[in-house]
Amino acid sequence: MPACDPIGPAPTIRRLPRYLELLQIEQAAGRDVISTTTIAEMLSQTAIQVRKDLAITGVTGRPRVGYDIQELIAAIKGFLGWENVSDAFLVGAGHLGLALLGYEGFAEHGLQIVAAFDVDRRKIGAQHHKHGIRDLATLPALARRMHVHIAVLTVPRPVAQQTADMLVAAGIRAIWNFADPRLQVPEHVVVETVQLSASLAMLSSRLQASLNGKGLHP
Amino acid sequence: MPACDPIGPAPTIRRLPRYLELLQIEQAAGRDVISTTTIAEMLSQTAIQVRKDLAITGVTGRPRVGYDIQELIAAIKGFLGWENVSDAFLVGAGHLGLALLGYEGFAEHGLQIVAAFDVDRRKIGAQHHKHGIRDLATLPALARRMHVHIAVLTVPRPVAQQTADMLVAAGIRAIWNFADPRLQVPEHVVVETVQLSASLAMLSSRLQASLNGKGLHP
DNA sequence: TAGATTGTTAATCGATTAACAATC
DNA sequence: TAGATTGTTAATCGATTAACAATC
Numbered sequence: 254m255p256a257c258d259p260i261g262p263a264p265t266i267r268r269l270p271r272y273l274e275l276l277q278i279e280q281a282a283g284r285d286v287i288s289t290t291t292i293a294e295m296l297s298q299t300a301i302q303v304r305k306d307l308a309i310t311g312v313t314g315r316p317r318v319g320y321d322i323q324e325l326i327a328a329i330k331g332f333l334g335w336e337n338v339s340d341a342f343l344v345g346a347g348h349l350g351l352a353l354l355g356y357e358g359f360a361e362h363g364l365q366i367v368a369a370f371d372v373d374r375r376k377i378g379a380q381h382h383k384h385g386i387r388d389l390a391t392l393p394a395l396a397r398r399m400h401v402h403i404a405v406l407t408v409p410r411p412v413a414q415q416t417a418d419m420l421v422a423a424g425i426r427a428i429w430n431f432a433d434p435r436l437q438v439p440e441h442v443v444v445e446t447v448q449l450s451a452s453l454a455m456l457s458s459r460l461q462a463s464l465n466g467k468g469l470h471p
Numbered sequence: 472m473p474a475c476d477p478i479g480p481a482p483t484i485r486r487l488p489r490y491l492e493l494l495q496i497e498q499a500a501g502r503d504v505i506s507t508t509t510i511a512e513m514l515s516q517t518a519i520q521v522r523k524d525l526a527i528t529g530v531t532g533r534p535r536v537g538y539d540i541q542e543l544i545a546a547i548k549g550f551l552g553w554e555n556v557s558d559a560f561l562v563g564a565g566h567l568g569l570a571l572l573g574y575e576g577f578a579e580h581g582l583q584i585v586a587a588f589d590v591d592r593r594k595i596g597a598q599h600h601k602h603g604i605r606d607l608a609t610l611p612a613l614a615r616r617m618h619v620h621i622a623v624l625t626v627p628r629p630v631a632q633q634t635a636d637m638l639v640a641a642g643i644r645a646i647w648n649f650a651d652p653r654l655q656v657p658e659h660v661v662v663e664t665v666q667l668s669a670s671l672a673m674l675s676s677r678l679q680a681s682l683n684g685k686g687l688h689p
Numbered sequence: 690t691a692g693a694t695t696g697t698t699a700a701t702c703g704a705t706t707a708a709c710a711a712t713c
Numbered sequence: 714t715a716g717a718t719t720g721t722t723a724a725t726c727g728a729t730t731a732a733c734a735a736t737c
Contacts, residue, residue: 260676264705265704266673267666267670268669269672270668270669270671271666271668274668289718289719300718302704302706304720305705305706305720313720314718315718315719316713316717316718316720317717318713318718318719319719333672333676334675334676334679348570348573349570351570352566352567352569352570352571355566356567359671362668362671362675363671364671403674426678426682427674427681429671429674434489435515445670445677448488448489449665450579450580451486453647453663454485454551454580455481455484455485455663456621456645456647456663457551457552457553457581458550458551458552460620460621460644461552462478463644463645463661483728506693506695507694507695508693517729517730519729519730519731520728522694526696526697531696532695533736533737534693534736534737535693535736535737536695537694537695
């Protein structure tokens with residue numbers, strides 16, 4: 254039995270937050286329905302792709318009219334599990350960790366960081382963005398007490414695997430991994446890895462192609 | 472004439488940094504050659520994919536032996552334009568911007584942030600991670616003087632487009648965009664967008680599938 | 690030599706795009 | 714009604730995987 258049967262194509266799932274955001278803006282502007290043509294135009298995509306993407310939510314539109322915005326918003330939130338904000342732990346209070354701690358926008362995306370942890374005695378106890386940094390050793394007990402099963406992992410790479418092992422042992426079921434792309438976890442745990450270096454590789458290679466192709470000097 | 476003729480498949484380019492890192496570790500360990508079988512095993516991929524990926528660098532291996540590590544490292548760096556570190560400007564000294572400013576590892580990935588900018592008078596002049604925050608108005612002159620053509624955009628979303636327009640006018644040719652996925656730029660400018668919400672959508676949806684499928688309680 | 694490994698060519702797989710009947 | 718829009722089914726495109734001859 255595989256850990257996570259994908260409920261839909263990854264590219265589609267990755268586009269859902271953009272649809273959600275647009276729909277919320279349109280709803281706030283007082284609109285009730287919207288067509289895939291309109292959505293596509295606003296997001297610089299094709300209408301066909303929008304329709305295919307929205308289909309995985311199960312919502313059906315009405316020909317000549319479009320989709321009910323409220324219904325779509327509810328369906329996308331439901332699909333992503335963003336109807337209720339989930340509590341999460343931040344593990345690793347370095348530069349990146351504290352930046353994520355300070356970002357208030359995650360609540361819009363179903364995530365609320367409720368506590369931050371580190372092993373560094375100099376950091377433990379300090380306040381950052383309304384959160385006290387706690388001793389990592391206290392995480393397991395707190396995870397069980399607060400029923401938290403999501404962790405944001407922003408520790409240094411050399412300790413990433415051992416920290417992840419500890420999180421899994423503490424009952425964590427999902428790790429948003431900024432620490433190490435090689436992370437290994439048991440089947441029942443979900444890992445989503447963010448690799449900034451991959452994104453940077455895309456930027457660099459295309460910039461180089463652009464500069465070489467057209468020349469830097471006018 | 473399209474702006475950036477892709478030099479290779481995006482998935483391949485995104486995997487190159489992982490190969491590069493592994494190769495550098497192996498080189499430091501004193502190895503001279505490596506086979507795709509070995510690489511694949513260490514990165515939990517298939518050997519065939521590794522071979523296909525490495526092929527875009529133009530390096531050829533020797534049957535029964537493998538690839539020359541030093542040659543591969545040079546070829547990947549060359550392909551990505553990471554042989555020499557490129558100077559970059561950080562635009563937007565918020566939480567995320569300062570975190571990126573504090574991260575020392577980008578030099579490994581061909582990027583060096585040499586100055587940081589903001590429009591907020593309370594931030595301008597302050598020191599963060601050895602960098603003074605400068606007035607954004609001074610960017611165009613400095614970009615020309617220092618020949619910088621990469622910007623890391625970490626401003627608030629509402630001002631992202633107008634800031635990008637300004638960067639383009641200042642001669643910036645590549646934008647690493649953390650600010651707004653809808654950014655529009657002229658053809659000769661490369662944009663690479665990092666969308667944390669897309670990654671979060673992957674995590675959430677798979678966690679939900681995992682919890683629903685197998686049950687949270689044992 | 691024998692056998693592991695490369696590199697190329699073909700097959701498969703999955704996502705995007707196109708075509709078009711159904712429908713309000 | 715006419716025509717815009719949906720939703721499904723087919724075609725295309727691109728990446729991954731497989732097969733296999735070449736080679737050191």
